[in-house]
Amino acid sequence: MKLAILDRDGTLNAADDSFLQAPESWVALPGALEAVARLNRGGWHVVLATNQAGLGLGEVAMGDLxxxxAKMHRALAAAGARIEAVFYCPHAPDEGCDCRQPAPGLMRQIAERYGAESHETWVIGSCAAHLQAGAHLGAHLHLVCAQTAAGQALPPEFPPQVHAHASLAELVASLLPAEPLPPPSPPGSLP
Structure with missing residues (x-):
C-alpha cells in the first residue's frame, strides 16, 4: 500500500490567510491536479487531511465547504485524478480536540481506515502543523512550498525529517518514474 495524505490549502490550491468559503475561491495550483493523477496511476491512495476552523468559528457554512x-473533485476528475476521501477537523482552535493538526488524531484516523503502516504513508503539505501531525505517525514528511529553496534550512517548527520541494508536481516527479509515451498508432488507424 502507498498512501499520500495531502493538505489542501497551499498544496492543491492557492492559499492565503482567509478561510476559503465559496467554490469560486478554490483555484488549483499549477500542476497539482496532474500530480494527483500521476499518483493515482502509480497505485497510490490519495486523501486530504485539512483543518477547517472556519466551521467551528461559524465563519464557513457546511454547505459552502x-x-x-465538489468543485475540487470535478476539477480533479477533469484532470483524470481522484482524491478518495476528505478528512477534516471542524473545530475552532481553542476547542482542544485531538483532530486539529498538529495533533495526530486526524492522521491516525486515516492510517487506521486505510490500514497503512508508517513506512507506507507520505504526509505532504505546505504548513508545519500538517507535517507535525504526520511526524506523530512516523510517516515520510514532504513540504511543498514554492518559497522553499532546495537545501535551505527550514524554520524550527518543522520536524527535522522533512524533505522540501517547490511543488506537489516536483515531488511526484521525484517519486515516480517518467511515464512512457503511448505506442504510436498503426498506419491507417484513427487516433
Missing part, C-alpha cells in the same frame, strides 16, 4: 469540495 461541501460545494467547494
Amino acid at each position: 461541501n460545494a467547494l469540495h
Whole structure:
C-alpha cells in the first residue's frame, strides 16, 4: 500500500490567510491536479487531511465547504485524478480536540481506515502543523512550498525529517518514474 495524505490549502490550491468559503475561491495550483493523477496511476491512495476552523468559528457554512469540495473533485476528475476521501477537523482552535493538526488524531484516523503502516504513508503539505501531525505517525514528511529553496534550512517548527520541494508536481516527479509515451498508432488507424 502507498498512501499520500495531502493538505489542501497551499498544496492543491492557492492559499492565503482567509478561510476559503465559496467554490469560486478554490483555484488549483499549477500542476497539482496532474500530480494527483500521476499518483493515482502509480497505485497510490490519495486523501486530504485539512483543518477547517472556519466551521467551528461559524465563519464557513457546511454547505459552502461541501460545494467547494465538489468543485475540487470535478476539477480533479477533469484532470483524470481522484482524491478518495476528505478528512477534516471542524473545530475552532481553542476547542482542544485531538483532530486539529498538529495533533495526530486526524492522521491516525486515516492510517487506521486505510490500514497503512508508517513506512507506507507520505504526509505532504505546505504548513508545519500538517507535517507535525504526520511526524506523530512516523510517516515520510514532504513540504511543498514554492518559497522553499532546495537545501535551505527550514524554520524550527518543522520536524527535522522533512524533505522540501517547490511543488506537489516536483515531488511526484521525484517519486515516480517518467511515464512512457503511448505506442504510436498503426498506419491507417484513427487516433
